[in-house]
Amino acid sequence: MMMSDKQPPLVWFRDVTRSYGKGDVEVAALKNVDLAIASGEFVSVWGPSGSGKSTLCNLIGGIDLPTSGAVQINGEELAKLPDAQQSSHRNRSVGFIFQNFNLIGVLTALENVLLPLTLRGAETSRARQEALTLLDELGLAAEANRLPDKLSGGQQQRVAIARALMTKPPLVVADEPTANLDSENAEKIVTLMRHFNRSVGTTFVFSTHDDRLLDKVDRRIHLRDGQITDDVTVAPFSNSSEAP
Amino acid sequence: MKMWIKLGFRNLWKNRRRSLFTIAAISFGFAAVNLLGGFTHYVFRGLEDSYVYAYGNGHMSIFKQGYLKEGALDPTSYLLDASTLRTIIKRCDEDARIVVATPQLNINGLVSNGNSSSIMIAEGRVPEDAQLIRSHGHGFIGKLKMFRGAELSSGDEGGVGMTTGLGEKLGLGLDSNAIVMAATVDGFMNALDANVVQVLDAPMDILDDMLMAVPLSFAQDLYETQSADRINVLLSDPDDKDRVMAELARDLQQAGLSVEIHPWDELRPSYLRIKNMFDVIFSFVFAIVLIIVFLSIVNTVGMAVLERTREIGTLRSLGCKRHDVIAMFATEAGLLALFGSILGAMVTFACWAYVTWSQPTWTPPNIPKEVPLEIHLVPWLFVASLCCLMILASTAALVPARRAARMNIIDALGHT
Numbered sequence: 001m002m003m004s005d006k007q008p009p010l011v012w013f014r015d016v017t018r019s020y021g022k023g024d025v026e027v028a029a030l031k032n033v034d035l036a037i038a039s040g041e042f043v044s045v046w047g048p049s050g051s052g053k054s055t056l057c058n059l060i061g062g063i064d065l066p067t068s069g070a071v072q073i074n075g076e077e078l079a080k081l082p083d084a085q086q087s088s089h090r091n092r093s094v095g096f097i098f099q100n101f102n103l104i105g106v107l108t109a110l111e112n113v114l115l116p117l118t119l120r121g122a123e124t125s126r127a128r129q130e131a132l133t134l135l136d137e138l139g140l141a142a143e144a145n146r147l148p149d150k151l152s153g154g155q156q157q158r159v160a161i162a163r164a165l166m167t168k169p170p171l172v173v174a175d176e177p178t179a180n181l182d183s184e185n186a187e188k189i190v191t192l193m194r195h196f197n198r199s200v201g202t203t204f205v206f207s208t209h210d211d212r213l214l215d216k217v218d219r220r221i222h223l224r225d226g227q228i229t230d231d232v233t234v235a236p237f238s239n240s241s242e243a244p
Numbered sequence: 245m246k247m248w249i250k251l252g253f254r255n256l257w258k259n260r261r262r263s264l265f266t267i268a269a270i271s272f273g274f275a276a277v278n279l280l281g282g283f284t285h286y287v288f289r290g291l292e293d294s295y296v297y298a299y300g301n302g303h304m305s306i307f308k309q310g311y312l313k314e315g316a317l318d319p320t321s322y323l324l325d326a327s328t329l330r331t332i333i334k335r336c337d338e339d340a341r342i343v344v345a346t347p348q349l350n351i352n353g354l355v356s357n358g359n360s361s362s363i364m365i366a367e368g369r370v371p372e373d374a375q376l377i378r379s380h381g382h383g384f385i386g387k388l389k390m391f392r393g394a395e396l397s398s399g400d401e402g403g404v405g406m407t408t409g410l411g412e413k414l415g416l417g418l419d420s421n422a423i424v425m426a427a428t429v430d431g432f433m434n435a436l437d438a439n440v441v442q443v444l445d446a447p448m449d450i451l452d453d454m455l456m457a458v459p460l461s462f463a464q465d466l467y468e469t470q471s472a473d474r475i476n477v478l479l480s481d482p483d484d485k486d487r488v489m490a491e492l493a494r495d496l497q498q499a500g501l502s503v504e505i506h507p508w509d510e511l512r513p514s515y516l517r518i519k520n521m522f523d524v525i526f527s528f529v530f531a532i533v534l535i536i537v538f539l540s541i542v543n544t545v546g547m548a549v550l551e552r553t554r555e556i557g558t559l560r561s562l563g564c565k566r567h568d569v570i571a572m573f574a575t576e577a578g579l580l581a582l583f584g585s586i587l588g589a590m591v592t593f594a595c596w597a598y599v600t601w602s603q604p605t606w607t608p609p610n611i612p613k614e615v616p617l618e619i620h621l622v623p624w625l626f627v628a629s630l631c632c633l634m635i636l637a638s639t640a641a642l643v644p645a646r647r648a649a650r651m652n653i654i655d656a657l658g659h660t
Contacts, residue, residue, distance in 0.1 A: 058654055061561065063560070063561045063653040063654060063657070064653070064654050083565070083566060084565050084566070084567075087560070087563050087564065087565045087566075088563060088565075089563075090561060090562065090563045091562060091563020091564075092563070096561050096562065098558070098657070100554075102554060102555075102557075102558040102657070104251070104555055104558065104559075105258070105555070106251060106254035106255055106257075106258055107251070107254075115559075115562060116562050116563060118247050119247075119559070119562060119563050119564050119568065120563065163562075
């Protein structure tokens with residue numbers, strides 16, 4: 001686990017268990033997990049199906065809460081916050097990239113990118129310009145006014161990345177972001193995430209079952225049966241900028 | 245809010261077939277309420293106008309105190325004497341809001357054709373004043389003549405009107421001679437010659453074989469009095485009724501007169517009965533419309549919530565608060581109500597235009613002849629229906645919207 005002694009971890013799990021169901025049918029998706037992820041890390045969570053990857057990502061992203069134990073994101077324990085504050089936290093501190101892209105079908109690519117700002121009432125002409133720049137940077141300038149169903153899978157996922165980065169969150173969580181893409185597009189997406197990790201310093205945590213993508217990360221967390229079985233830092237992470 | 249309107253509008257467009265059905269249901273509801281409301285308004289207006297204008301009773305009547313309660317058995321003891329009549333009419337003439345204040349004396353007695361006689365009741369009015377009141381009626385009421393033959397005239401004292409049934413009973417028609425008999429205020433028998441110059445349409449069947457219309461001077465001569473039992477007052481603006489009544493009551497009391505003033509609707513109990521009946525029918529239709537709209541909205545929004553579960557999960561994960569999710573669906577339902585109301589207003593307007601163009605006729609319960617059937621456009625009802633439907637639609641959306649807002653984000657995101 002690579003972490004500076006002076007800097008508190010961005011993500012901090014202490015003895016976290018997440019169970020589903022009750023009584024005899026209770027299933028623990030995560031069991032007594034301890035984890036710390038520092039700001040600026042580029043982390044992959046991998047393991048077989050049912051190992052708890054998505055549950056871990058959901059807890060990091062604050063869209064799920066632990067059954068026991070504590071999850072702190074940026075020093076805040078989300079479970080102790082009321083729902084409205086949890087929503088504000090997600091809006092300001094976390095960007096999400098989903099396996100199925102989850103773009104809003106009736107909004108254009110540009111409007112989707114602006115959505116997190118629109119939800120907090122902060123959509124300005126400057127933000128609009130920034131969104132256009134971001135789309136341009138992702139090679140989607142020409143697609144800004146298209147609806148998601150007019151875009152390819154790779155393009156939709158790039159729009160989702162732009163949406164996740166639009167609020168400049170310290171943390172982006174991606175659950176199987178390449179699962180629905182071909183290998184070429186999958187590699188492009190990971191390269192893009194890596195680029196923003198290095199150029200902006202955004203922390204990325206993404207789950208994958210694609211072994212080929214593991215070469216591109218700083219740290220690999222392997223899960224099996226809801227427990228971390230391996231946590232390897234393969235290269236010292238850096239905040240220095242690097243072109244994709 | 246702008247965001248929810250944009251999302252709502254686009255989602256309605258995306259599911260335009262379903263939206264159209266809901267909008268159609270709302271629009272038919274809106275049109276049903278407004279057409280029935282417009283017809284009811286026409287009936288109420290007809291009831292008011294026929295009593296106030298066509299039958300010449302004015303907006304209010306002034307009686308001697310106690311006339312309505314005790315005067316039925318002894319009407320001649322509750323007459324307004326000549327001096328009182330002058331005082332009241334002078335006060336009314338000074339008020340610019342009053343078009344005319346005219347005395348009336350109702351009489352009863354016998355009418356004879358020389359061989360046989362029949363009981364009669366008659367309204368003695370100043371004919372010119374009655375014509376003036378009639379001419380102030382709105383629309384067809386202003387042109388409606390409730391008789392055949394000539395107008396009564398103060399210059400032709402013996403010229404009287406008689407209902408069709410009474411004329412048939414006595415074998416009297418236009419230009420027939422008759423003798424009208426009654427007891428004077430002093431209790432002596434008196435008789436006057438009369439000439440039938442008009443045949444009246446009775447306002448109610450029960451009056452058809454006994455009602456007459458006579459000039460006030462004829463009625464006073466028959467009763468050998470200069471008094472009248474009431475003064476009818478016509479206003480230029482009916483909305484001034486309550487204010488004028490209060491001021492008249494105050495001034496006449498200060499003048500030492502013991503009188504009571506009653507508005508026209510109090511003197512016509514059938515108006516309130518018919519109004520209550522229509523109010524019940526209107527409420528019933530309105531309730532049915534509201535239930536249909538409510539269920540349509542619940543169904544449409546429920547379907548939308550079901551179809552957009554993943555979208556709800558996405559929005560919530562991006563920081564959308566629960567109340568924002570509710571606002572989103574409530575706005576969408578509000579838009580459905582708005583579009584439905586706009587379409588409903590167009591349907592109402594088209595029906596109104598058709599009725600105005602085709603001019604169908606009917607015989608209403610209060611007027612014994614065919615009159616044009618109308619549907620009034622009632623602006624306040626349009627606005628009230630719109631507001632009501634918007635509020636109802638947003639409320640109906642709350643049930644499925646609250647369910648959507650409380651959805652577990654993970655479950656919502658995993659929904660297929």
